[in-house]
Amino acid sequence: MHEFSIVQSIAEIALETARNNGAGQISSVEVEVGQSAGVVRDAMEFAWEAAGRGTLLEGASLVLKEIPLVVRCRNCQKTFHPDELFDPCPACGDINPEIISGKELRVVAIEVKYK
Amino acid sequence: MCDHCGCGGEGTGYSLINPAESDHKHEHTHSDSHTHEHPHEHHHEHPHGHQHTHEHTFTGNRILIETDVLQKNNLLAQRNKGYFEAKNILALNLVSSPGSGKTTVLELTLANLPGQRVYVVEGDQQTTLDADRIHAAGAPVIQINTGNGCHLDAEMISKAVRTLNPDNDSLLLIENVGNLVCPALFDLGEQYRVVIMSVTEGEDKPLKYPNMFQSAHLCLINKTDLLPYVDFQTDKFIRYAQKINPSLQFLQLSAKTGEGFGQWIEWIREKQP
Numbered sequence: 001m002h003e004f005s006i007v008q009s010i011a012e013i014a015l016e017t018a019r020n021n022g023a024g025q026i027s028s029v030e031v032e033v034g035q036s037a038g039v040v041r042d043a044m045e046f047a048w049e050a051a052g053r054g055t056l057l058e059g060a061s062l063v064l065k066e067i068p069l070v071v072r073c074r075n076c077q078k079t080f081h082p083d084e085l086f087d088p089c090p091a092c093g094d095i096n097p098e099i100i101s102g103k104e105l106r107v108v109a110i111e112v113k114y115k
Numbered sequence: 116m117c118d119h120c121g122c123g124g125e126g127t128g129y130s131l132i133n134p135a136e137s138d139h140k141h142e143h144t145h146s147d148s149h150t151h152e153h154p155h156e157h158h159h160e161h162p163h164g165h166q167h168t169h170e171h172t173f174t175g176n177r178i179l180i181e182t183d184v185l186q187k188n189n190l191l192a193q194r195n196k197g198y199f200e201a202k203n204i205l206a207l208n209l210v211s212s213p214g215s216g217k218t219t220v221l222e223l224t225l226a227n228l229p230g231q232r233v234y235v236v237e238g239d240q241q242t243t244l245d246a247d248r249i250h251a252a253g254a255p256v257i258q259i260n261t262g263n264g265c266h267l268d269a270e271m272i273s274k275a276v277r278t279l280n281p282d283n284d285s286l287l288l289i290e291n292v293g294n295l296v297c298p299a300l301f302d303l304g305e306q307y308r309v310v311i312m313s314v315t316e317g318e319d320k321p322l323k324y325p326n327m328f329q330s331a332h333l334c335l336i337n338k339t340d341l342l343p344y345v346d347f348q349t350d351k352f353i354r355y356a357q358k359i360n361p362s363l364q365f366l367q368l369s370a371k372t373g374e375g376f377g378q379w380i381e382w383i384r385e386k387q388p
Contacts (some may be wrong), residue, residue: 002265002266002296002297002301004263005185005264005268006185006300009184009185009187009188010184012187013180013182013184013186014180016182017178020176021178023176023178031184036326038296038299038300038326039300066192070276077345084325085325085329085359086322086325086358086359095361096357096361102300105183105184105185106181106183106184107181107182107183107184108179108180108181108184109177109178109179109180109181110177111176112176112178113176114176
């Protein structure tokens, strides 16, 4: 379950930002998760509470925003939304897409409270 | 106290073991350089024990971060890569399911590279069984026990390599934790990622675990000596894997009989910068 170490990294990034900004508590952490990022939402949510326990993150909500998979066919340049990474191009049938979005794993923002 | 080795320090969660040292000390486990935050130092008053769901409309402040979650690992991986380049070390990250024959492939690789300085990093959740085998085969090896972790990361490799202190122009073989899912996301700084697949597995593995096959450069199809006894269709497997990764290369071999090993050794020699 690599989601636990992913969540720990999210927690570290959030805590460092909160401390650098003198925040007293973090109320939510917003994370963009690509459809093909290779992580399971449920597993991240499961790990979240444990990762924040005893820190400024205690009680903070983890807001996961899914970024859909968008690819461009390298053969005919058509942009489309495949269900899976390796779906053939609906226009020409080629399977060699360039990924435009859907691999994101990014901490976008945190919402904090000041004492 | 570290709950993985019980040695009293603030744990990184994993331990490095050198089988060449008989007492199996965990001397590198708790290096001062680790950067984890300790969860107790920022404790705050919180008498209600509930989320303050109504407050953030009034007191909430949004701070933009826009940082890649894997940035820390990726930065460390880039440092490892620079170290390998500076020392002209070829570093390979070997990934696979448990039981595909990674360690046996490594043993035979060592035997087929006489005169080449080879170092090995072994990743497993527990035990030094694999490192003991590599040590017996004559290569300097560090075992990383990840405890509950399911993959190696760039920080572990950085520490293991500092301990191994490899010579210039050498080969570093990193045997990742047997797992087709988690290691895919973690760049270790290797030049090439090699996925090992055995013919006792299903041909549809690449479709089921696309991230791993997508991130690999070479696929070793192992245990070819068993092909007459299993239903594995090599063509079908290659077709599926190429669907995920059109530039993936394939080599077929048997670590049991040594068949096909010549091409693998040749591949390594070609890649050694």
